[in-house]
Amino acid sequence: MSSLTIRDLRKSYGNVEVLTDINLEAESGEFVALVGPSGCGKSTLLSIIAGLESVTSGEVRIEDRVVNNDAPKDRDIAMVFQSYALYPTMTVRENMTFGMECRNVPRAEQKETVEKVADLLQIGPLLNRKPSQLSGGQRQRVAMGRALVRDPKLFLFDEPLSNLDAKLRIEMRSEIKKLHQRVGKTTVYVTHDQVEAMTLASRIAVMYKGVLQQYDTPKEIYERPRNKFVAGFMGSPTMNFLDAKVVAHGDGLGLTVDGGDGAVMPVTSEKSAGLTQGQPVVFGVRPEHFNPVHAHRGDPIATLKVLVDMVEPTGSETILMSRVAGQNVVASVEPDDAPNEGETVELAINMGKICLFDPATELRL
Amino acid sequence: MADATTHQEFDPLATGGMRRRLVSKAIVYGALGLFALVYLTPLLIISLNTLRPLEDIVRTGFIALPEAETMTLRYWGEAWGSFCIGGTCEGVSRFYKNSLMMTIPATVLSTLFGLLNGYVLSKWRFRYDGLVFGLITLGVFMPQQMTLLPWAFVLGKLGLSNTIGGLVFVHTVQGISFTTLFCRNYFVSIPDDLIKAARIDGAGFWRIFRRIILPLSPPIVIVTVIWQFTGIWNEFLFGTVFTSGANQPITSAIVAFSGSGTGERHYNVEAAAVIMAAIPPLLIYVVGGKYFVRGLTQGAVK
Numbered sequence: 001m002s003s004l005t006i007r008d009l010r011k012s013y014g015n016v017e018v019l020t021d022i023n024l025e026a027e028s029g030e031f032v033a034l035v036g037p038s039g040c041g042k043s044t045l046l047s048i049i050a051g052l053e054s055v056t057s058g059e060v061r062i063e064d065r066v067v068n069n070d071a072p073k074d075r076d077i078a079m080v081f082q083s084y085a086l087y088p089t090m091t092v093r094e095n096m097t098f099g100m101e102c103r104n105v106p107r108a109e110q111k112e113t114v115e116k117v118a119d120l121l122q123i124g125p126l127l128n129r130k131p132s133q134l135s136g137g138q139r140q141r142v143a144m145g146r147a148l149v150r151d152p153k154l155f156l157f158d159e160p161l162s163n164l165d166a167k168l169r170i171e172m173r174s175e176i177k178k179l180h181q182r183v184g185k186t187t188v189y190v191t192h193d194q195v196e197a198m199t200l201a202s203r204i205a206v207m208y209k210g211v212l213q214q215y216d217t218p219k220e221i222y223e224r225p226r227n228k229f230v231a232g233f234m235g236s237p238t239m240n241f242l243d244a245k246v247v248a249h250g251d252g253l254g255l256t257v258d259g260g261d262g263a264v265m266p267v268t269s270e271k272s273a274g275l276t277q278g279q280p281v282v283f284g285v286r287p288e289h290f291n292p293v294h295a296h297r298g299d300p301i302a303t304l305k306v307l308v309d310m311v312e313p314t315g316s317e318t319i320l321m322s323r324v325a326g327q328n329v330v331a332s333v334e335p336d337d338a339p340n341e342g343e344t345v346e347l348a349i350n351m352g353k354i355c356l357f358d359p360a361t362e363l364r365l
Numbered sequence: 366m367a368d369a370t371t372h373q374e375f376d377p378l379a380t381g382g383m384r385r386r387l388v389s390k391a392i393v394y395g396a397l398g399l400f401a402l403v404y405l406t407p408l409l410i411i412s413l414n415t416l417r418p419l420e421d422i423v424r425t426g427f428i429a430l431p432e433a434e435t436m437t438l439r440y441w442g443e444a445w446g447s448f449c450i451g452g453t454c455e456g457v458s459r460f461y462k463n464s465l466m467m468t469i470p471a472t473v474l475s476t477l478f479g480l481l482n483g484y485v486l487s488k489w490r491f492r493y494d495g496l497v498f499g500l501i502t503l504g505v506f507m508p509q510q511m512t513l514l515p516w517a518f519v520l521g522k523l524g525l526s527n528t529i530g531g532l533v534f535v536h537t538v539q540g541i542s543f544t545t546l547f548c549r550n551y552f553v554s555i556p557d558d559l560i561k562a563a564r565i566d567g568a569g570f571w572r573i574f575r576r577i578i579l580p581l582s583p584p585i586v587i588v589t590v591i592w593q594f595t596g597i598w599n600e601f602l603f604g605t606v607f608t609s610g611a612n613q614p615i616t617s618a619i620v621a622f623s624g625s626g627t628g629e630r631h632y633n634v635e636a637a638a639v640i641m642a643a644i645p646p647l648l649i650y651v652v653g654g655k656y657f658v659r660g661l662t663q664g665a666v667k
Contacts, residue, residue: 052561073567085558089580098576099566146562 003028003153003186004049009058011044011210018044019210022058026186026203033201034190037233041210043158046190050156051075062153073102078147079156082163084139086131092142093127096149117148120182137168144179155187161196173199194234198222206230223353228282228362231355237287237319237330243359244283246275255283257304259325265302268351274365275356281365284355287319290331290347300351306331307344320347415440415637422632444637457638459611460618464598466529467614468645471536472593478537479544479589484578486545487552488560489570498549504542509602512539520607527608535607536597543596544589551585552578587656595646615642 004026011019019041026032034042047053049060051072060067067075078099086095093114100110118124121141131139140160147155160176161169177200180187191197197204198218205215206229214226225231231239243258246267253272254264258280267275275281290304306329310321318338320331331347339345356365414422416431416438446456453459486498516535517526525531555578563573604617613621619635619642650657 050561050565052564072561072565077565079562079565081558081562083556083558085556085562087559087563087577089577098563098568102567102572146566 003030003063004032004188005059005061005064006045006049007059007061009045009048009060010056011041011048011053012056017210019048022212024205024212024215026188028186029184031180031187031189031200031202033197033204034188034207035192035194035197035204035233036207036213038192040207042190042192042207045207046079046156046158046188049154049188050077050079075154076150076152077154077156078150078152079158080143080147080160082159084131084143084160084163086139086142086146088131091128091130092123092134092145095131095142096146099146099150113149113151117145120148120179121145136164137172140164140172144176148183153186155185157187157189157191159190159192161191162193176200194236198234204234206233208233224364225355226364228284228357228364231284231357231364235286237332239355240285240287240329240331241357242283242285242324242327242329244281246277246279246281248277253277255281257283257325257327259327261305261325263303263305265304265349265351266300267356268300271351271354271356280359282357282359282362284357285349286353287330287332288317289350289353290320290329291333291337302349302351303346304329304349305344305346308339308341311338311341313338411636411640414633415444415640417633419629419631419633427632440631440633441637441641444634444641448631448634448638453611457615457618457641460613460615461641463529463612463618464614464616464642465645467532467536467604468594468597471533471540471597472590474533474537475540475544475593476586476589478541479548480579480582480586481574482541482545483548483550483552483585484574486549488555488557488573488578498545502542502546504539505546509539513602513606516603517607527610527612529608529612529614531607532603532614535603536593536600539603540593540597543592547589547592548582548585551582555581584656587653591649591653591657594649598646 004024006022006024009019009022010017022045024032034045036042044053048055051067051070051074055068062075062077086092087098090098096114096117097110100113105113114127115124118127121144123138123141123145126134126138126142131142134142140163143160157176161172164172173196176189180200189197189200201218203215204218204221206213206221208229214221214230216224221230221234225234228241232241244255245258247254247256247264249264249266252266252269253275254266256262256264304324306320306322306324308320308322312319312321313335315335317332318335320329320333320338322329322331329347333347357363358365410428413429413431414427416436417429418435418437421429421432421435444456445458445461447454448456482501486494520526520531520535523531523534525534559577560573563577568576598614599616600614601616601620604614605620608614608617619638
């Protein structure tokens with residue numbers, strides 16, 4: 001059963017359309033990440049789901065009930081804000097009971113629920129403190145606790161980790177994941193951090209300029225991005241895009257990089273379907289698919305000769321900033337295999353992992 | 366803990382040599398002392414005159430120390446309870462009561478309306494809310510004299526001429542401009558996410574106001590209360606124009622001293638009455654002054 005359905009949703013402020021034809025569905029218990037760059041409309045979409053903003057046209061359903069005109073409080077949702085939005089004059093306990101107080105939940109039951117959630121999040125000792133006396137991680141926990149006491153149909157998270165430092169962010173990330181596994185509630189999670197989306201979500205909705213670009217599992221989004229934007233947005237360092245041309249190669253087809261030395265990289269038969277000779281394409285390779293050492297045996301390999309401009313060792317891997325025929329190529333290789341700056345080296349490409357895009361429509365071929 | 370001092374915005378020890386510090390200290394305290402003297406001298410002279418018999422004042426002038434054998438506190442009592450002003454001989458006590466009856470309700474009401482207006486204008490935005498706010502705050506810049514005639518008309522129509530209730534009404538409405546301006550600018554700095562969170566929690570307009578906004582308001586309430594209390598207490602024009610005789614607030618009544626026309630001026634009694642009239646606003650300042658400055662700048666610097 002799907003617990004959240006969004007159909008043909010549009011939102012505009014005056015003449016500016018910020019969301020265009022959004023269609024999205026979340027199964028019960030699913031963890032959906034809304035991801036995209038700033039201003040892509042992901043937070044607006046979340047506000048609309050929460051009922052804090054109105055719908056211009058289309059439909060939002062929570063468990064088969066259209067909630068377009070329901071007030072936030074009647075939607076049975078709970079939300080965690082980026083700023084945490086803890087009520088500063090109330091103690092942690094009062095913060096957590098405020099919602100129940102508004103819904104006239106009996107005192108005994110309030111107390112019981114708070115104890116239970118406090119146990120779950122290990123914030124029991126903080127219950128009588130004010131938010132100003134808490135650290136960032138503790139505030140984050142309390143904000144989640146306030147959402148949990150409601151036992152809602154839908155959890156909404158609005159960039160909950162972006163105010164934390166890097167280390168704490170990773171800790172809280174796995175904590176959110178654990179929590180979701182334990183509680184099993186449908187969750188919509190807004191983030192601009194693609195790593196957060198990849199690690200947490202069961203499905204990712206990539207948004208750009210108010211349009212839902214792709215809605216799929218993390219693996220599918222990473223391996224088979226629908227278009228150039230999704231391919232470039234997900235993954236770090238970002239995918240390389242090289243202008244190339246389809247040429248004949250033996251029985252099948254191959255690619256040559258525009259302006260290069262004419263070396264042909266053979267395309268696997270499954271990727272060459274629909275390609276015609278002479279067709280211009282955008283050749284997309286992720287930096288990690290350059291490293292021959294990572295290639296499994298039997299992977300189709302092609303080689304590309306690049307000039308290394310700069311070498312950035314990160315410890316676990318070494319990033320090569322290089323060029324081929326004036327086009328930039330970023331490759332990530334084993335530190336031991338790294339060439340020196342200024343060298344021209346041949347890199348192996350795992351042709352089974354590449355993506356080809358149409359230069360005009362930017363869609364994946 | 367969070368409020369432990371781990372750094373200092375300005376470290377006076379890091380500005381240079383000892384000598385320079387001493388010299389600059391001397392200059393600062395010297396200047397402050399001089400200004401304090403200028404401000405406090407009139408108060409001192411008036412205070413001393415309340416203790417001196419009239420003959421003494423007439424003989425040696427205003428500026429003199431009271432003589433030990435003739436010094437007395439009885440002029441205070443006279444000013445409070447038995448001095449004749451404008452035909453009645455009850456001292457200023459009646460007018461004092463009038464002023465309190467006018468100032469306290471008007472302060473409370475205008476502060477409440479200001480809080481409510483500020484809440485709506487900052488957290489429940491609506492079409493043309495900026496225009497509404499602009500119109501309300503226009504009152505801040507409007508000279509009081511301009512409003513005299515309209516108010517006279519309104520009070521007359523409502524049957525509130527020459528009543529304390531009428532003055533309460535005028536001061537409440539006049540005060541809303543200021544209190545709205547203060548409260549709205551203060552509330553703007555309260556994050557909107559709090560309101561959103563409360564709405565999701567199921568709180569409505571009034572519950573959010575009562576449970577979220579009001580508990581955050583003490584700094585601005587102190588500002589508006591001080592501002593309104595002192596402003597309304599010291600206000601003179603409306604009191605003089607719209608009330609007369611026994612219904613006047615103390616500021617207007619004191620003017621009657623000079624206009625009573627009996628020939629002889631009771632400087633000592635008048636001085637006591639003037640000081641009495643000045644005590645309530647002074648008290649308010651002493652109690653809340655610290656919060657006043659802090660609250661006024663809050664939200665303004667952002």
